[in-house]
Structures are given as structure tokens and as C-alpha cells.
Amino acid sequence: MDSTQQRIVITGIGLAAPNADNLKDFRQKLLAGISEITEIDLRYFGPAPAGICTFDQTRYRKKKENKRGTRAGCLGVYCAHEAMRDSALDIDYYERDRIGVYIGLTEHGTVETENEIFNISQYNYDVNYWTHHHNPRTVLNNPAGEITMSLGITGPHYVIGAACAAGNASLIQGVQMLRLGEVDMALAGGISESTGSFGIFASFKAQGALGEAEDPRLACRPFDMARNGIVVSEGACIYVLERLDTALERGAKIYGEIAGYCINSDARDFVLPYDKRQAECMQQALKRAGLQPSDIDIINTHATGTRQGDIEECKAIRQVFAEAPATYINNTKSIIGHAMGAAGVLELAGNLPAFDDNMVHPTINIANLDPECALPNMVINKPVQLQSVSTILNNSFGMVGINSVIIVKKYVK
Amino acid sequence: MTRDAIKDLVLEIIKDIDEDADFEALQADQPLRDQLDLDSMDFLDIVMELRKRHKLQIPEEDYPQLASLDSCVNYLEPLLKNA
Numbered sequence: 001m002d003s004t005q006q007r008i009v010i011t012g013i014g015l016a017a018p019n020a021d022n023l024k025d026f027r028q029k030l031l032a033g034i035s036e037i038t039e040i041d042l043r044y045f046g047p048a049p050a051g052i053c054t055f056d057q058t059r060y061r062k063k064k065e066n067k068r069g070t071r072a073g074c075l076g077v078y079c080a081h082e083a084m085r086d087s088a089l090d091i092d093y094y095e096r097d098r099i100g101v102y103i104g105l106t107e108h109g110t111v112e113t114e115n116e117i118f119n120i121s122q123y124n125y126d127v128n129y130w131t132h133h134h135n136p137r138t139v140l141n142n143p144a145g146e147i148t149m150s151l152g153i154t155g156p157h158y159v160i161g162a163a164c165a166a167g168n169a170s171l172i173q174g175v176q177m178l179r180l181g182e183v184d185m186a187l188a189g190g191i192s193e194s195t196g197s198f199g200i201f202a203s204f205k206a207q208g209a210l211g212e213a214e215d216p217r218l219a220c221r222p223f224d225m226a227r228n229g230i231v232v233s234e235g236a237c238i239y240v241l242e243r244l245d246t247a248l249e250r251g252a253k254i255y256g257e258i259a260g261y262c263i264n265s266d267a268r269d270f271v272l273p274y275d276k277r278q279a280e281c282m283q284q285a286l287k288r289a290g291l292q293p294s295d296i297d298i299i300n301t302h303a304t305g306t307r308q309g310d311i312e313e314c315k316a317i318r319q320v321f322a323e324a325p326a327t328y329i330n331n332t333k334s335i336i337g338h339a340m341g342a343a344g345v346l347e348l349a350g351n352l353p354a355f356d357d358n359m360v361h362p363t364i365n366i367a368n369l370d371p372e373c374a375l376p377n378m379v380i381n382k383p384v385q386l387q388s389v390s391t392i393l394n395n396s397f398g399m400v401g402i403n404s405v406i407i408v409k410k411y412v413k
Numbered sequence: 414m415t416r417d418a419i420k421d422l423v424l425e426i427i428k429d430i431d432e433d434a435d436f437e438a439l440q441a442d443q444p445l446r447d448q449l450d451l452d453s454m455d456f457l458d459i460v461m462e463l464r465k466r467h468k469l470q471i472p473e474e475d476y477p478q479l480a481s482l483d484s485c486v487n488y489l490e491p492l493l494k495n496a
Binding site: 062063064067068123128129131132133136 | 450
């Protein structure tokens, strides 16, 4: 392969976030710092702040199919079609068996299993009432498979489980498969249906890590002294990835080029993050991209609004970016909550328009910045206009010690 | 339950499975699967709904009896006579 075949570019984006169902609106809401985090009432658990997506669920498939499938599948099908539409690609442009679908998930099957146990509880736990849909809904490849069925894609589909780093991990998988020549186009991204699971909320609560506030829009407040935990969101974001040569050949709109990436492991703790490995992950991604820390214009932080998590990431950034006075730092979760498996890719998507508008969207909900999180050039509560933006570094970390970093650079002809 | 009531029950269940189902031209003596957007999983949904709504345990060997609307009514009539 020549160099343009090894260069992978983003040529389409489809998304469903708690505050938008397309990139244009998403960008506007992020720049304006508009959170639409709401309060939901969960079975057994009660009220909790959460990010819920509103989108046209029957734009690309029938109600019957949504009913049979999963919420993750519904989100994924919408975003995959939207990404294809955005890329101006006809599904037959590439051979259908040369398209791969790679979807990152934090978890899957939790929602469906909880629902089914509740269902049989209405019948005295008689398992004869357990649905035949359980297995096809809970197999781990379900959301990716629903996408292939809806689009008629016959190439590989599978999911990447990487906790809350899964969105980034699936994007990396797509890049690797394109570079290997396994596929000619990839639909890669992440999906979260976690707001349907009381267990996920209850587990964060038991861990003392569930965000709370009287106004749900204020519940997610990374780096703020009053932060008290995570706000769980649903959402999805799927990218069309192509090799640069074929993208140029068809005159594709190019959002950016994947310049470097890294995934590593803390090898230390089930839940606690570790600044040293996070720093190593960023350093390795920079090295692979052939960039210095000072070359990065924007860092989208992973910070979720937990006390220790935010501090660890800030320590890691300080270690790597000490000599990078023009690097700006933001946090997208403060606006949309934590979209789990979709978080990395949704947050990256929200930043990509900066290549055109040179704006950095803000971290909102900071009333009193935690001194331990006070990094230079943190964009707080209001967007910042830069002279130019040509590189974005996207952090996404997850439980059981997984870290992922992706660097995207602006494509210049 | 009368034959008409059983027919309504089956159609109601199918409507729950597929809101867009159109019964306008449905021929009661022809297989439902040839006329509506139904597959084997949908038939299992019909079986499950009959179990939930009327505690009917339909053995697998009897599933072919649910092929058409008429055959559904014929099969279910004795089972639902006291319903």
C-alpha cells in the first residue's frame, strides 16, 4: 500500500446525543453550552439525572424492527444511516462485503436482561414467560448486527468492549482494518443504551460516583469543587472511515485524518484511574502521530465529574503538556453527560467542527474550579476563539484500567 | 370466547407486534405469513401473548395450526371456550 492508502480519514458522521440528533445542531449546542440533561425515573431506583436522546426513530426502519431490536440497535441504525447520508456515499459505492461495522460498547445486554427479569416477575418468575428475543437482543454483536441488517452490509461486523474507552477503541479498530486492507470502508463508532438499566445507576450510586443536583443540567460538573459523580447518558456516534486515496477519488468531504492513537492498560485497579498510564497513552499517541505536545490545539478530556478521576487526568495532562502553552482543554461530558461506549466518539465529533470554525467549546458548570484541576487554557463556561485549529487529542478512559487516546488532524490538500 | 372475538384477539396481537399491519385485504383462509410482514419470531410472539393473556400453553407441534386466521380460530376455539 502506498502512503495515501495508509492514511485514514473521517468522511461522514451520524450522531444522536442528549442535546442533538445531527452534528450541526450538536456543535451549536456545545458552543452555547446548552445541556439537555433531564431527570428520569428508573425502575426500583427512582429519579436520577440522565441524558436521553430524541431522534426520528422511524426515519430508517419500521417501528416493528425497533420493537424487535434493542435501544442500542435503534440508536446505531439511525446513526449509521445518518453517517452514510452525511458522507454522500451510496451503499453500493464499495462492495458490500468490503464494508466493516465496528461498534464500541461499554456493556450490552444489561438493559434487556433487567427488562426480562422484571417481565417474568409479573408471572411469578415462571421462565416460560421469558422472551425468545432475549438471545438475539443480548448477543454482544447485536447493535453492529442490526446496522448490517438495516443497510444490507455483508462485510464483518462485531463490537469492541473497552468500557468507556470503547468508542475510541472501535474507531481505532476501523482504522486498523482499513490499513490492513481487510475492508474498503468502515462504519466505526460507539453506542450507549445504559440509561435503560437501573443497575448501572445503582452501581455508580453504591460506589459514591453518581452525579446529583437539584437541576439535572447542573449534575455533571467535571473539575468543579462541587462535583459529585457521573451523569449516565445514552447516545451514539458513528463515523464513515475511508482510505485517503479512495476518499479523494470520489471527492469526499473530509472532516479530519486519524493521525495517531494508543490504547494501554493500567494493570492496577478495577475502578481507580492511574495518571501515569494515561500520560503514557497520550505520549505514545503523540509519538505515533509524529507530533509534539505543543502541536496539539485542543484536548477533549475524559473527565466524568468524579473526584479522583478528574484529578488523575489533570495530573496526566500536566505531565505531558507542561511545555504546551497554546494547547486548550475542554470537557464535553459537562454538557451531554457520560455517554459510556459512545462517549469518546461523540465528544470527538463535537470538537471536529473546530477545524472549520476555530472555536473551542467550553466545559460548563464550573463555579469553583478545583485547584487540583486548574490547568492552563482550560476553556470554562464560555467558548474560546483560536487563530486556527489543526489538531485535536481525544482522551477516553474506562474501568478495569483501559486508556485510549486518538489524535485527529485537519486535512489540508 | 366467540369465533369473532378470537379473530379480534389474534388481529390485536398482530397489531401489537406490527402497528403498520394492514388487514384490509387479509384472506382468512390463506397463510398469515404470505400476507403480512411476519416471520417465525413473530409467530413465537403470538404464542407468548396467548400464554400471557389466556394462560394457553401451545405445544410446538401445534404451531402450524396458527398459520392462517381461520386455522387460528379453529384451533383456539375449544381452548378459549370458557374465556
